[in-house]
Amino acid sequence: MAAKRDTSSGSFTSAMALSEMGLNGVPECYILPQPQRPAINQRPHCPTIALPVIDLSLLENPSLRPKVIEQVLEACKELGVFQVINHGIQISFTDDALDVAEEFFNCQMRKRCVLLLLMFENLFSIGETLSNITLIQSQLGSTCGHQNHQVTRRKWGNYAKVAHILHKKLMEVVLESLGLRPDYLQKDIEEGSQVMAVNCYPACPEPNLALGLPPHSDYGSLTIILQNQQGLEIKDSNGEWQSVSFIKEALVVQLGDQLEVLSNGRYKSVIHRAILNSEKRRLSIASLHSLAIDRKVIPAPELVDEQHPLSYKEGSFGDFLHFIQDNDILEGRYIDTLKKNPQTGSTKETADQMHENVISHSSG
Structure with missing residues (x-):
């Protein structure tokens, strides 16, 4: 169940906090309208998409690289999502990241908030999400253990670094599959942003009434997902939900809206959601990558023509970010506001105007 704002107090109540209360049912504020509910009762018959x-290791073989590029092209064109194996990230990094996530969510809510402050006290300022929490200075050295927060920060940091390296490799492959140079937008990719979202979806007594994460697409370029069990679903080209199979040691790679725009619609960002189960909680670590916050993304001129x-x-x-601040993301996606009628305006003139802007950012 996603975090829910208590409008009467201005605070947030997380699903983990509710889970810690030992509730036997789903609070009314989390229950979805009938059409939006996942068909958990039909789960044995729900299709699991293959x-x-x-295999990214095949990229190193010149004779096999074209086959990998073709596989990426088909996956991006048909689904907007694929899984990768032999991706170069040691299993010790992925295991460590999931282990400390498990330890983190085993802490009580108050302790988790203090632990976050300790881990990231030099990286961000505290906003309204934590404004209702009174922090006692003497707790900072003892809550969840001062040493624990250093270990957690180091292990999540180690995984973030290798995920960033993998993202650059994946972007080269995706761009090459579009017929662009592998180093296209290299500088922008290097200077882009990375957000690590560590999610815990607790066991839910009535998983058919709620979702862990509502349907959405990620705005960035690529999202790399590490998870400990099945629970991710994607919407296919027919508008049907498909469950993504869990493969240990594999990572799920999802295309974001920036790549849909850059490809001029040849590739589509994937709409996805997280479902719940009644037996055990699910952990996922999503590494979300995008170009720099103010970098305008436009279709590559090479991918704009009469056809x-x-x-x-x-x-x-x-x-x-401004869009999601001012709009309900459940009612519409930001990328839909960027789509234009291809029959209006002079396409060639607009593409020529774009060329100089893009080329200045595509070298590096």
């Missing part, structure tokens, strides 16, 4: 599983008219306006991650 995502393409791509593929200009289909998107420019947009940035910053524009996306």
Whole structure:
């Protein structure tokens, strides 16, 4: 169940906090309207999609690399998501990241908040989410253990670094599959942003009434997902929900809205959601990557022609943040506001105007 704002107090109540209360049912504020509920009661018959599983180690073999590029092309064109194996991230890094996530969510809510302050006290300022929590200075050295927060920060940090390296490799492959240079937008990718979202979806007594994460697409370029069990679902081209199979040691790679725009619609960002189960909690660590917050993303001029008219306006991650601040993301996606009617305007003229802007950012 996703975090829910208590409008009467201005605070947030998380699903983990509710789980710690030992509730036997789903609070009314979490219950979804009938059409939005997952068909958990039909789960044995719910299709589990066989995502393409791509062996990245084959990229090092010149004779096999074209096959991998073709696999990526088909996966991006048909689904917008695939799994990767032999991705170069040592299992010790993924195990450590999940282990400390398990330890973190085993702490009580108050202790978790203090632990977050300890881990990231030099990285961000505290906003309204934690404004209702009174922190006692003497607790900072003892809550969950001062040494624990250093270990957690180090292990999550180690995973974040290798995920960043993997993202750069994946972007090269995806861009090459589009017929662009592997180093296209290299500088922008290097200077882009990375957000690590560590999620815990607790066991839910009535998983057919709620969702762990509502349907959405990620705005960035790629999202790399590490998880400890099945629970991710994607919407296929027919608008049907498909369960993503869990493969140990594999990572799920999802295309974001920025790549849909950059590809001029050749590739589609994937709409996905997280379901719940009644038996055990699920952990996932999503590494979300995007270009710099103010970098305007536009279709690559090389991908705009008479058969593929200009289909998107420019947009940035910053524009996306403003959108979700002012709009209910359940009622519409930001990328839909960027789509334009290809029959209007002079496509070639617009593409030529874009060329100089893009080329200045595509070298590096």
